[in-house]
Amino acid sequence: MAPVVASPRLSAGARQTGVEEEVRRLVARELHDRVAQTLTGMLVDVENFKSEQVSWQDVVQQLDVIQSSTRQVLASIRQLLHDLRGEEPLDGTFVDAVKTLLVRFEAKSGIRAEIEITEGWPRALTPQASLNLYRIIEEALSNIRMHSGAKSVRIVLGPHAENELGIVVEDDGRGVDTDPSRPVGMGTIGMRERAMFLGGHIRVESEDGRGTLVRAMFPKDLLVFKPDVVLMDIKMPNVDGIEATRQILEAVPGIKVLILTTFETDSQVIQALKAGASGYVLKDSSAAAIVSSIVAVMSGEKVMASAVANRVLDMLTGTATPKEFYDGLTNREIEILKLLASGMANKQIAYRLKISEKTVRNHVSNMYEKLGIYDRSQAVLYAVKKGLVEV
Numbered sequence: 255m256a257p258v259v260a261s262p263r264l265s266a267g268a269r270q271t272g273v274e275e276e277v278r279r280l281v282a283r284e285l286h287d288r289v290a291q292t293l294t295g296m297l298v299d300v301e302n303f304k305s306e307q308v309s310w311q312d313v314v315q316q317l318d319v320i321q322s323s324t325r326q327v328l329a330s331i332r333q334l335l336h337d338l339r340g341e342e343p344l345d346g347t348f349v350d351a352v353k354t355l356l357v358r359f360e361a362k363s364g365i366r367a368e369i370e371i372t373e374g375w376p377r378a379l380t381p382q383a384s385l386n387l388y389r390i391i392e393e394a395l396s397n398i399r400m401h402s403g404a405k406s407v408r409i410v411l412g413p414h415a416e417n418e419l420g421i422v423v424e425d426d427g428r429g430v431d432t433d434p435s436r437p438v439g440m441g442t443i444g445m446r447e448r449a450m451f452l453g454g455h456i457r458v459e460s461e462d463g464r465g466t467l468v469r470a471m472f473p474k475d476l477l478v479f480k481p482d483v484v485l486m487d488i489k490m491p492n493v494d495g496i497e498a499t500r501q502i503l504e505a506v507p508g509i510k511v512l513i514l515t516t517f518e519t520d521s522q523v524i525q526a527l528k529a530g531a532s533g534y535v536l537k538d539s540s541a542a543a544i545v546s547s548i549v550a551v552m553s554g555e556k557v558m559a560s561a562v563a564n565r566v567l568d569m570l571t572g573t574a575t576p577k578e579f580y581d582g583l584t585n586r587e588i589e590i591l592k593l594l595a596s597g598m599a600n601k602q603i604a605y606r607l608k609i610s611e612k613t614v615r616n617h618v619s620n621m622y623e624k625l626g627i628y629d630r631s632q633a634v635l636y637a638v639k640k641g642l643v644e645v
Contacts, residue, residue, distance in 0.1 A: 286440040348384040372412030383477040386448040394423040402427025503530040533557035595637035
């Protein structure tokens with residue numbers, strides 16, 4: 255449930271009364287959303303079933319449905335009792351949870367359900383946003399099942415404007431009366447309260463016989479999960495830490511990225527910093543040192559482990575070779591790699607460096623062995639990744 259906030263300017267008695275009223279209102283909403291809706295649906299199903307000519311097998315199947323719904327009501331009540339102590343976040347991502355909800359809805363109602371996720375919908379939402387948006391969709395689907403007579407429903411998630419995100423739930427049912435003077439049901443009130451909690455609003459559009467469209471709009475900044483600092487490793491599957499840093503900073507420029515990795519990967523420290531990382535800390539640092547680095551990065555400072563900083567300075571000032579920074583390659587091998595990556599053949603490299611072509615081949619062979627690669631294209635990719643050449 256939404257948090258209950260009491261103003262410190264109110265007297266203790268007034269605060270207590272206000273809190274009690276708020277709790278009663280929220281409990282009423284939750285009982286409607288989770289219990290009353292299911293029970294109402296059960297009554298509708300039973301009433302419709304009584305008017306049908308059915309066989310004993312049909313009766314048994316209907317009893318199974320009622321039994322399942324009863325279990326659902328009991329589970330909802332237990333969940334509500336738990337939620338009075340605070341709602342748990344959804345399992346998995348918001349989109350996955352909605353897809354699962356639609357599968358259950360379609361199986362139970364027989365109404366075809368589909369979801370469309372347009373470009374620009376965020377990959378991650380805050381836990382509060384995920385839960386409340388989910389409940390809004392859940393209530394809209396419940397209304398469709400019980401009141402619309404629809405054959406299909408479509409949900410669209412996507413950006414509405416530059417700084418807004420929208421959710422649309424549209425059905426092809428009989429439509430509803432949108433007269434503002436008409437009494438509003440508890441379900442609709444609950445949807446609007448959840449929308450207001452997220453700084454948004456809900457609009458219902460409908461015409462008799464032409465279905466209903468529920469449109470909910472929210473400020474993007476209040477829904478999207480935006481960490482202050484990302485702790486990034488270098489060696490990761492699929493996308494390495496350097497490329498991940500580039501992508502994160504391109505998507506959300508204000509986020510700070512702090513590289514937290516082992517000393518063996520410090521050959522890529524310069525590339526990580528070029529990618530926009532705000533610091534480079536070793537995993538074997540003390541907890542206090544890591545926390546201090548996070549605080550410093552959040553304050554806009556640049557941080558680097560002293561051991562790595564010394565080696566970078568030695569490399570930049572020419573007092574140490576860059577051998578450690580390029581996986582054991584010698585200066586000559588790095589020089590040949592640059593030329594190779596620029597498109598030169600072995601004969602051209604030999605002419606440029608005034609060495610024999612056989613010597614070039616030997617250097618290339620040694621370089622491949624050190625890097626664990628097998629052909630020129632992999633060597634070019636390594637050179638680009640290390641910043642030895644630009645594309």
